[in-house]
Amino acid sequence: MTDDLSLDLFEDAGEPAVDSVTPPTEAAPSMAEGTAAPSEGDARPPQDADEADRPKVWSVSQVNRAVRSLLEDTVDALWIGGEIGGWTRSRAGHCYFTLKDEKAQLRTVMFAREAQHLPTDPEEGMKVRALGTLTLYEARGEYQFVVTKVEADGAEGLWRLAFERLRSLLDAEGLLDPARKRPVPRYPECVGVVTSPTGAALRDILSVLRRRAPWVRVIVSGSRVQGEGASGEVARAIDRLAETGEPDVIIVSRGGGSIEDLWAFNEEPVARAIAACPIPVVSGVGHEVDVTISDLVADLRVPTPSAAAEAVVPDGEALAEGLGRVPARLARGLRGVVERRRAGLSDTLRRLGRGVERRLLPNRQAVDRALVDLERSTRGALDTRRLHVANAAGRLDALSPLATLGRGYAVARTDDGQVLRGVSDFSTGMRFSLRISDGEVVAEVLDTTTEDES
Amino acid sequence: MSDQATEDTPLEERLKRLEEILVRLESDDVPLEDAMKLFEEGVAHVRAAEKVLSASALRVEELLASGGTAPMDVDES
Numbered sequence: 001m002t003d004d005l006s007l008d009l010f011e012d013a014g015e016p017a018v019d020s021v022t023p024p025t026e027a028a029p030s031m032a033e034g035t036a037a038p039s040e041g042d043a044r045p046p047q048d049a050d051e052a053d054r055p056k057v058w059s060v061s062q063v064n065r066a067v068r069s070l071l072e073d074t075v076d077a078l079w080i081g082g083e084i085g086g087w088t089r090s091r092a093g094h095c096y097f098t099l100k101d102e103k104a105q106l107r108t109v110m111f112a113r114e115a116q117h118l119p120t121d122p123e124e125g126m127k128v129r130a131l132g133t134l135t136l137y138e139a140r141g142e143y144q145f146v147v148t149k150v151e152a153d154g155a156e157g158l159w160r161l162a163f164e165r166l167r168s169l170l171d172a173e174g175l176l177d178p179a180r181k182r183p184v185p186r187y188p189e190c191v192g193v194v195t196s197p198t199g200a201a202l203r204d205i206l207s208v209l210r211r212r213a214p215w216v217r218v219i220v221s222g223s224r225v226q227g228e229g230a231s232g233e234v235a236r237a238i239d240r241l242a243e244t245g246e247p248d249v250i251i252v253s254r255g256g257g258s259i260e261d262l263w264a265f266n267e268e269p270v271a272r273a274i275a276a277c278p279i280p281v282v283s284g285v286g287h288e289v290d291v292t293i294s295d296l297v298a299d300l301r302v303p304t305p306s307a308a309a310e311a312v313v314p315d316g317e318a319l320a321e322g323l324g325r326v327p328a329r330l331a332r333g334l335r336g337v338v339e340r341r342r343a344g345l346s347d348t349l350r351r352l353g354r355g356v357e358r359r360l361l362p363n364r365q366a367v368d369r370a371l372v373d374l375e376r377s378t379r380g381a382l383d384t385r386r387l388h389v390a391n392a393a394g395r396l397d398a399l400s401p402l403a404t405l406g407r408g409y410a411v412a413r414t415d416d417g418q419v420l421r422g423v424s425d426f427s428t429g430m431r432f433s434l435r436i437s438d439g440e441v442v443a444e445v446l447d448t449t450t451e452d453e454s
Numbered sequence: 455m456s457d458q459a460t461e462d463t464p465l466e467e468r469l470k471r472l473e474e475i476l477v478r479l480e481s482d483d484v485p486l487e488d489a490m491k492l493f494e495e496g497v498a499h500v501r502a503a504e505k506v507l508s509a510s511a512l513r514v515e516e517l518l519a520s521g522g523t524a525p526m527d528v529d530e531s
Binding site: 185186187188189197202203206209210214215216217218219220221222237240241243244246316319320323324326327329330331333334336337338340 | 464469475480484486493497503510514515517523528
C-alpha cells in the first residue's frame with residue numbers, strides 16, 4: 001500500500017501527519033527476505049564502541065514500518081468474505097467498517113476514490129466479499145484491510161440494494177404512480193432522442209424511424225451514457241431537449257451492457273429529469289430483461305432502443321394502406337347521405353358527382369372507382385324503390401272500397417260525408433247519398449225497420 | 455378542405471379530422487350540400503396525408519449547446 005493512502009486515512013482520522021513519526025527509510029529494518037523478526041539488514045552498524053555490547057533497540061516507528069513492509073510484501077491482494085459492521089462514510093468520502101465472522105473481525109477501509117464507485121452503502125450485517133491488501137496503520141500499530149471493491153453476495157448485490165433504495169424514495173414521492181403516466185402521441189411530428197451520439201442505440205433508433213416514419217423530424221440530444229457523471233449528463237440532455245419545446249415525445253435510451261454500464265439510468269438525476277420533463281418520455285434501456293429506474297419513471301417503458309422507436313411512431317406502410325381505403329369509405333358515407341334523401345336524388349347526385357370528378361379526381365383512381373360504384377348502386381336503389389311503390393299500389397288497390405262497390409255494394413253517407421252505418425243513423429225524411437261503383441245517388445228515407453227487435 | 459387546414463397541418467390533426475368526417479358522413483342528419491363538402495374535405499386530407507407519408511428521407515438534427523439545432527451526419531448502415 002502506498003503512503004498516499006495511509007496519509008489519506010491518517011489525515012481523515014485527524015492524526016498528525018505520518019511523515020513526522022516515520023524514521024528515514026534507510027533506517028528502517030528490512031524484512032523483505034522473509035525473516036519474521038527485525039534483523040540487522042542494511043541498518044548502519046553501531047559506530048560507538050560503548051554501544052557495541054548493548055542489545056540493539058528499535059524504535060516503535062521502525063518496527064511498525066518493518067511489519068507493514070512484511071505484510072505488504074508477503075501477502076498479495078486477496079478477497080475476504082464476511083459481514084459488514086459499523087459502516088461509516090467520512091465527509092471526505094472514505095469508508096470505514098469491520099469485516100466480521102463469528103469469531104473475529106478485521107478493520108477495513110475503502111478510500112473515497114474507490115468508494116465513490118459503490119452504487120450504495122451496504123447495510124449492517126450484510127454479507128459481502130471485499131478485494132484488497134493487508135497493511136499496517138503505523139501510527140496506531142493496527143493492521144487493516146484496505147479494499148478497492150466491496151461486493152454483496154447474491155445477484156447484483158449492492159446494485160440491487162441501491163436500486164431498491166432509490167425506487168422506494170421515488171415511490172414515496174409518488175413519482176412512480178401509474179396515474180402520472182402521460183399518453184404517448186400516436187403521430188408525432190418531432191421525436192427527441194437522448195442517447196450517445198455514437199452509440200449503437202442511436203443507429204437502431206434512426207433505422208426504425210427511417211423505415212416506419214421517414215416524415216418525422218428527429219432531434220438528437222447527445223450525452224455520455226455510462227461512466228463517471230453520465231447520469232447528470234443524461235439529465236441535462238433531457239432538460240435541454242425539453243427546453244426547445246420542439247419534440248412531441250422524447251426517447252431516453254442506451255443499448256445493452258452490464259449493470260454497471262446501465263447504471264446512469266438507475267441514478268437519481270436521470271429519474272428526476274424524466275419526472276420533471278413536460279414532454280412524454282419513453283425509456284428503452286438495455287436488453288429485454290433489464291429494468292431501470294428510468295423505465296419506472298418514464299411514461300412508457302419499452303425493452304430496447306429499437307422498441308422505443310417503434311413505440312413512438314406509427315407504421316407508415318400500414319397507415320398509408322388505411323388512408324388508401326378512406327376515399328371509398330367517404331364515398332360510401334356520401335352515398336348513405338344521398339340514399340337517405342331520395343327526392344330528386346339521381347339528378348343532383350350526378351351533377352355533384354360530375355363536379356367532384358372534375359375538381360378533385362382526375363388523378364385518383366380509387367375515388368373514381370368509388371364514385372362510379374356510388375352512382376351505380378344509387379341507381380340500383382332507385383329502381384328498387386320504384387318497384388316497391390308499384391307493389392304497394394297493387395296492395396292498395398286490393399283493399400280499396402271501390403273494388404267492393406264494384407261487386408254491387410253501396411256506401412250511404414250524409415251530405416257532409418259521414419258514413420251511415422246503422423238504422424239509428426237514419427230518420428224518416430232525411431236526405432242522404434249513396435256512393436256506388438260509378439257515381440253518386442241522392443236518396444230520401446221513407447221508413448226504417450230495425451232487425452231483431454222483439 | 456376546411457378553412458383552417460394548411461400545408462403544415464399536423465398529420466395527427468388530419469387523421470383526427472378524417473375520423474370526424476367519416477363519423478359525420480355516416481350520421482343521419484347531415485344535409486346533402488354539407489355531405490358533399492365533407493367528402494371533398496376528406497379526400498383533400500387523404501391526399502395531403504399521403505404526401506406527408508411519402509417523405510423520402512428522415513431529417514435528423516443535433517441539439518447544439520446554443521439550444522439551436524443543426525443537421526446531423528448519421529451513418530445510415
